[in-house]
Amino acid sequence: MKKILQSTLQNILLFLAMIICNSSIAQIPNWNMESWTTTTKDIPSQWLMFGAITKVSPGQNGASAVKLQGINSQDYNNGPGAILYGNPNNNNGFDGGTPFTARPDSLIAYFKYNIEVGDSAWVIVSFKKNGVAFSNDLYEYTGSNTNAFKRMAFKLHYGTSDIPDTVFVGFTSTNPNSNQINTNSWVIIDNISFVGTSQNVPNPDFENWTTQTKNTLDNWKVDKSSWGSNIERTTDAYAESYAMKLQSINTAAGTIQGYTQTINSNSNNNNGNWRPSFAIKSTPNSLKGFFKFYPQNGDTFTVEIGLFKNGQQVGFGNYLSTNALSVYTPISIPINYNSTPPDAPDSAIIQMATFAMTGNNNGPRGQSIAYIDNLSFDKYINTGIKGVTSQIDNLIIYPNPAQAKLNVKFDLLQSEKVSVSMFDLNGREVMKLANQTYEPGNHDLSFDVSNLTNGLYFIVTQNGNSITHSKLIISN
Numbered sequence: 001m002k003k004i005l006q007s008t009l010q011n012i013l014l015f016l017a018m019i020i021c022n023s024s025i026a027q028i029p030n031w032n033m034e035s036w037t038t039t040t041k042d043i044p045s046q047w048l049m050f051g052a053i054t055k056v057s058p059g060q061n062g063a064s065a066v067k068l069q070g071i072n073s074q075d076y077n078n079g080p081g082a083i084l085y086g087n088p089n090n091n092n093g094f095d096g097g098t099p100f101t102a103r104p105d106s107l108i109a110y111f112k113y114n115i116e117v118g119d120s121a122w123v124i125v126s127f128k129k130n131g132v133a134f135s136n137d138l139y140e141y142t143g144s145n146t147n148a149f150k151r152m153a154f155k156l157h158y159g160t161s162d163i164p165d166t167v168f169v170g171f172t173s174t175n176p177n178s179n180q181i182n183t184n185s186w187v188i189i190d191n192i193s194f195v196g197t198s199q200n201v202p203n204p205d206f207e208n209w210t211t212q213t214k215n216t217l218d219n220w221k222v223d224k225s226s227w228g229s230n231i232e233r234t235t236d237a238y239a240e241s242y243a244m245k246l247q248s249i250n251t252a253a254g255t256i257q258g259y260t261q262t263i264n265s266n267s268n269n270n271n272g273n274w275r276p277s278f279a280i281k282s283t284p285n286s287l288k289g290f291f292k293f294y295p296q297n298g299d300t301f302t303v304e305i306g307l308f309k310n311g312q313q314v315g316f317g318n319y320l321s322t323n324a325l326s327v328y329t330p331i332s333i334p335i336n337y338n339s340t341p342p343d344a345p346d347s348a349i350i351q352m353a354t355f356a357m358t359g360n361n362n363g364p365r366g367q368s369i370a371y372i373d374n375l376s377f378d379k380y381i382n383t384g385i386k387g388v389t390s391q392i393d394n395l396i397i398y399p400n401p402a403q404a405k406l407n408v409k410f411d412l413l414q415s416e417k418v419s420v421s422m423f424d425l426n427g428r429e430v431m432k433l434a435n436q437t438y439e440p441g442n443h444d445l446s447f448d449v450s451n452l453t454n455g456l457y458f459i460v461t462q463n464g465n466s467i468t469h470s471k472l473i474i475s476n
Helices: 002-025
Strands: 036-044 048-050 052-056 065-069 082-085 106-115 121-129 132-141 143-155 166-172 186-195 209-217 231-234 243-247 249-251 254-256 259-261 286-294 301-309 312-321 325-334 347-353 369-377 392-403 405-412 416-423 429-438 441-448 455-463 466-474
Touching (some): 036 052, 106 121, 121 143, 166 186, 209 231, 243 259, 301 325, 325 466, 347 369, 405 416, 405 429
Antiparallel strands (some): 048 082, 052 065, 249 254, 259 347, 286 369, 416 429, 455 466
16 A cells, blocks of 8 residues: 555656646747637638728628728738728839729729828729839828718829720728828728729629638737738647748738747737746746748848846847758757846747848848747657658667767668758758668668767658657767
8 A cells, every 4th residue: 555655646746747847848828839819801802901891781782892991000901991903012103903904084983981180091093004004093082971872983094095904993091101090080982983994893892702711829929911921820830730830921012021029918019029028937048949941042040039037138049040941950049147147037038030130131031931839948848749650660869879970770661762860959950861762671870970069969850741850969
């Protein structure tokens, strides 16, 4: 009985130790990227949206119309209420549009609206040929008309006698050139048409709507626009079901930077500021995680962590690399403290970007992508790794610790390509041990590691859809 009680007590203590350990290393909010908020929204088919765009009923002549209103926040679709067929570019011009081969006299649409004093709603029409605009009309209106739809006509002007091949059309609920977005002004639009031609823009009566589903990563800053999001949910995860896909997006309409940071809640309340965003209860020596990186044009993958006590920074760590990482790679980022012994921090912030955030070349150079999973303090969290079908068996890396010579042994059930790489704690590939197709059977590979610096490394073995991470100590 005494032995049974001792064994039970040991099991309980071990279980409690595991809980304490996991709570210590997994203090980072949504560290495993498994928590996402799913939202659905109806959007007018074939139109580009900005601000708050909603479906309203009834329309002027049909079941629905579209309502435009601005959003002044760091949340989804921040900006003036607008629907466009085409893209505004950075030079106040317009790209894209819909094919159009007529010269109409006017544009007609039906409106309800309530425009704040000092504000104005816009109607924009531009005709182009071979990409060159020869007709640009911009009309502003203000005031209030909230009871019944009002028919409004806008005269179109042409600078040449050309027949267009493209038309761009846009409507706003507020002055988009204003320094501050007016969120009180609103416009309801329906039944767009042209005088003098049967040609029209797509979905002119807003009867066709598409349900759009978006997954927003909890506890991390997410930037979204009508043309994309800098964070997407991906099932290409290191562990469990999901990972963060962080990316820069460049379009004629603008750039969404591949940047994120931890935030206090599910609202983007830090807004890029370097200040505490989550509480911690330990004094970590490193930030660890698993990453992949696909750089463009020399972009840098950047990770920064700040530790704070009573609002003052007491520690800092950063990781900068232009190296491409095509498989999930363990990275350890040392944290340096301002004093010895360090002041025990009470809070932290983590920032990550697919570009250099400081220096002469800061800002995105391309549409670089990073995959991020299982962030933790001091110890790697590997639990919950997804099961994958693999034809590799009996993988053994020996001796460990290794001195001068390293062996990698494995069995294959069928002919298959096997890649074996060695990475240091900064995610740099220090040796490519194997990268070729092997026949079925037993394989025992030998490598000279006598020139490597003593310390901890990771062996990443990949074959097919299977990826294995193994720790290795070099002790020459």
